[in-house]
Amino acid sequence: MKKNTFYLFTGCIALVLLALFWYSVELHTPLLIEIGFIVAIIAIYLARKRVTDIIEDERTARITEEAAVRTFQVFWVGFCALSIGVVMEILYIPSFPRDHPAIHPPQMLPPRMLGYLQLGLLCLMIFLYVGFRIYYARKYGEWETDEE
Amino acid sequence: MPGNTENGRLMKNKIKVYRAMHDLTQEDLAHATGVTRQTILAIEKGKYVPSLDLAFKISRYFNVNIEEVFQYSDAVRTIDVD
Numbered sequence: 001m002k003k004n005t006f007y008l009f010t011g012c013i014a015l016v017l018l019a020l021f022w023y024s025v026e027l028h029t030p031l032l033i034e035i036g037f038i039v040a041i042i043a044i045y046l047a048r049k050r051v052t053d054i055i056e057d058e059r060t061a062r063i064t065e066e067a068a069v070r071t072f073q074v075f076w077v078g079f080c081a082l083s084i085g086v087v088m089e090i091l092y093i094p095s096f097p098r099d100h101p102a103i104h105p106p107q108m109l110p111p112r113m114l115g116y117l118q119l120g121l122l123c124l125m126i127f128l129y130v131g132f133r134i135y136y137a138r139k140y141g142e143w144e145t146d147e148e
Numbered sequence: 149m150p151g152n153t154e155n156g157r158l159m160k161n162k163i164k165v166y167r168a169m170h171d172l173t174q175e176d177l178a179h180a181t182g183v184t185r186q187t188i189l190a191i192e193k194g195k196y197v198p199s200l201d202l203a204f205k206i207s208r209y210f211n212v213n214i215e216e217v218f219q220y221s222d223a224v225r226t227i228d229v230d
Binding site for chain 2 (some may be wrong): 054055057058059060062139140141142144146
């Protein structure tokens with residue numbers, strides 16, 4: 001498989017996934033997009049193994065590696081900070097004020113709120129990774145031009 | 149063109165000269181050494197310092213010693229022993 005064919009194939013899969021996501025939202029069946037996502041990743045992985053052109057070498061591997069490490073280094077701080085907040089919410093014990101003896105049930109984070117939180121973390125991770133990838137790609141001459 | 153190594157020293161190379169001597173394009177050399185053309189360009193411009201493996205592949209392709217193609221300069225940092 002040629003390099004451009006692979007990129008075209010990946011683009012088509014992304015479009016199918018987008019359609020599947022929308023369909024999944026409409027039908028409110030999260031399992032559909034979850035299975036679709038796993039199948040898509042496997043399909044891309046298998047297609048990548050069949051590419052005959054060189055699309056990855058030690059420089060691109062290094063860009064990926066450094067971007068991934070930096071993303072992890074920054075992301076875990078935000079992730080841990082938010083996780084500590086959630087743990088505090090779980091461990092919260094309601095107090096019983098003498099003036100107002102009415103007992104309030106402990107407030108837990110609703111699942112929808114956790115979903116938004118997770119979406120935010122996912123966006124943060126993608127944003128960090130793309131940013132670091134651009135930085136390291138520039139550093140290691142990804143967009144250098146030559147007279148040749 | 150010199151490229152900075154991780155300890156701040158300079159790594160110079162003569163790939164462009166050897167390519168011209170052998171009448172090779174970046175694409176040809178990239179294909180022969182199993183990397184992308186962009187990697188050869190980045191090495192030539194000093195943006196990327198190749199691994200020892202790739203440096204040996206390149207020098208062997210030109211049938212010369214590795215030090216004839218790549219020069220490790222310690223001009224950037226010098227340590228005073230005294």
